Each structure stands twice: as C-alpha cells, then as structure tokens.
Amino acid sequence: MDRLKGKVVLVAGAASGLGAASARRLAQEGAKVVVGDLNAEGAERTAAGIRAERGEAVAVEFDISDDASVGHLVSAAARTYGGLDAVHVNAGDMSAVQKDTDVVDIDLSIWDRTIAVNLRGHMLVSRHAVPELLARGGGAIVYTSSIASFTGDAKRPAYAATKAGINALARHVASRWGKEGIRANAVAPGLILTPEIERGAPPEMLRSMLGRTRSTRHGRAEDVAGMVSYLISDEGAWINGQVLNVDGGTVLR
Numbered sequence: 359m360d361r362l363k364g365k366v367v368l369v370a371g372a373a374s375g376l377g378a379a380s381a382r383r384l385a386q387e388g389a390k391v392v393v394g395d396l397n398a399e400g401a402e403r404t405a406a407g408i409r410a411e412r413g414e415a416v417a418v419e420f421d422i423s424d425d426a427s428v429g430h431l432v433s434a435a436a437r438t439y440g441g442l443d444a445v446h447v448n449a450g451d452m453s454a455v456q457k458d459t460d461v462v463d464i465d466l467s468i469w470d471r472t473i474a475v476n477l478r479g480h481m482l483v484s485r486h487a488v489p490e491l492l493a494r495g496g497g498a499i500v501y502t503s504s505i506a507s508f509t510g511d512a513k514r515p516a517y518a519a520t521k522a523g524i525n526a527l528a529r530h531v532a533s534r535w536g537k538e539g540i541r542a543n544a545v546a547p548g549l550i551l552t553p554e555i556e557r558g559a560p561p562e563m564l565r566s567m568l569g570r571t572r573s574t575r576h577g578r579a580e581d582v583a584g585m586v587s588y589l590i591s592d593e594g595a596w597i598n599g600q601v602l603n604v605d606g607g608t609v610l611r
C-alpha cells in the first residue's frame with residue numbers, strides 16, 4: 359500500500375516497542391520516516407531495519423523532556439526531507455512505571471519524571487511540530503495515550519494522569535489548529551505484548567489482562583501501528599480530536 363507516499367513523518371520515541379512498529383509500518387506505506395529516540399542505538403537499529411527493507415529512514419537522538427533537544431529533532435526532521443507532514447508522539451518512560459505506586463507513597467521524582475516525559479514532552483513536540491505542519495498547509499499528529507486514561511487503577515496514578523493529559527492535548531491541538539488543516543488524535547492501546555512485556559510480565563497478569571478484553575488474543579505493536587498509519591493518511595481526513603481505543607474491546611465507551 360502506498361497511502362503515505364511522499365509524506366515525511368517523525369516518530370518521537372521509536373527505538374523499540376510500539377514506536378518502532380509504527381515507524382516500520384509508516385515506511386512500508388511509503389513515508390519517509392525520522393526515527394527519534396533517547397536510545398540512539400535503538401533508533402539507529404529501527405532506521406537501519408527500514409532501510410534494509412528499501413524504505414527511507416534516518417535516526418536522530420533526542421530527549422523529549424528537553425525543549426532545546428525537541429526543537430533540534432523537529433528541525434532536523436524538516437531539514438532532512440524538506441518539510442514535515444505528520445508526527446507520531448509516542449515516547450514514554452516505562453522504567454518509571456514500576457515505581458509509580460500511589461499518591462501517598464510515590465517518590466516525587468517519579469511523579470515529576472513521568473510528567474516531564476509522558477506529558478510535558480508530548481506538549482513540547484506539539485509546540486515545535488505545529489509551525490512545521492502549518493508551513494506545509496496542515497498535517498496530522500497522533501499521540502500514544504493508553505486505556506489507563508479511562509479505567510481507574512489503585513496503582514500508577516502518574517502514568518494515568520499523563521495519559522489523560524495527552525487526550526486533552528489532542529483535543530486542544532485539534533480545536534486550536536483544525537481550521538488550519540491540522541488533525542490531532544490519540545490512540546489508547548490496551549496491553550500490547552512487546553518483547554519487553556512478554557519477558558517481564560507474570561503469566562497470571564497476562565491471563566487476567568486477556569480476560570479483560572473481548573478478544574481471542576493479546577494486542578500486538580502492529581495493531582497500534584495500523585491505526586497510527588490510518589490516522590495519518592488521507593483516509594483519516596475526517597477524524598480530528600479523537601481518542602481511539604486499540605485494546606481488543608477492553609474499554610467500551
């Protein structure tokens with residue numbers, strides 16, 4: 359399929375997991391992909407994998423919690439391929455999630471780090487990307503949210519708060535710049551079996567998460583990548599300001 363042919367897409371947080379799958383899928387659909395990540399080696403691995411399949415990709419190291427670094431990433435993306443048409447903002451600090459206990463117990467540095475990467479970082483990418491998208495006459499932003507933004511949980515309050523914040527961010531960007539041709543949406547995945555999660559998660563937890571779905575299997579990174587690609591493509595032209603669940607029917611709303 360060639361539905362992204364000629365589009366330049368930045369995936370912010372694409373060394374592994376969902377972001378790497380999204381970068382691969384976008385390139386398979388014809389996009390020129392800029393693979394940004396804190397993990398420079400992982401970003402290069404993703405970009406090299408795309409090039410090995412005859413796709414176009416470059417890797418750029420960046421830190422989403424740092425305004426200057428995000429500015430550098432976005433301008434490098436626009437410079438490399440002559441402009442920017444879309445962004446998938448995906449980075450999340452998954453190491454902080456383990457220590458995201460409850461609001462009485464949580465170490466404040468964990469709360470602050472989670473906000474800095476998962477929410478403020480997504481705002482910074484939007485801040486730098488919007489002018490580039492406007493310069494092309496419009497474009498699309500897709501954020502990675504989570505079903506945690508809807509469900510309520512005794513654990514992980516910082517994570518859930520950042521994901522609920524991302525939903526609000528998508529609605530804000532759509533409302534502020536929709537009339538100028540910018541679409542902003544979020545995908546809210548349920549549990550996605552990335553290699554990392556498959557290695558680390560207790561079998562009992564995996565069984566219980568599967569039980570919460572209305573599906574025969576766990577989610578795959580490719581399930582989310584397909585939705586990201588659709589939202590970025592012209593087929594998603596009439597979808598704006600939405601949060602779309604990709605969760606095997608876990609949350610019905």
Ligand SMILES: NC(=O)c1ccc[n+]([C@@H]2O[C@H](COP(=O)([O-])OP(=O)(O)OC[C@H]3O[C@@H](n4cnc5c(N)ncnc54)[C@H](O)[C@@H]3O)[C@@H](O)[C@H]2O)c1
Pocket residue numbers: 370371372373374375376377394395396397400420421422423448449450451452475502503504505546547548549550551552554555
């Ligand atoms: N895997 C799941 O079940 C699941 C479910 C719902 C939502 N999500 C969301 O999907 C996204 C990706 O998660 P994943 O499971 O693929 O984990 P992952 O750890 O493989 O991906 C996160 C990526 O963000 C990068 N990153 C972390 N801090 C960064 C920083 N400061 N600057 C730039 N990049 C940084 C990491 O290096 C990594 O490449 C996250 O936003 C996560 O919250 C995942």
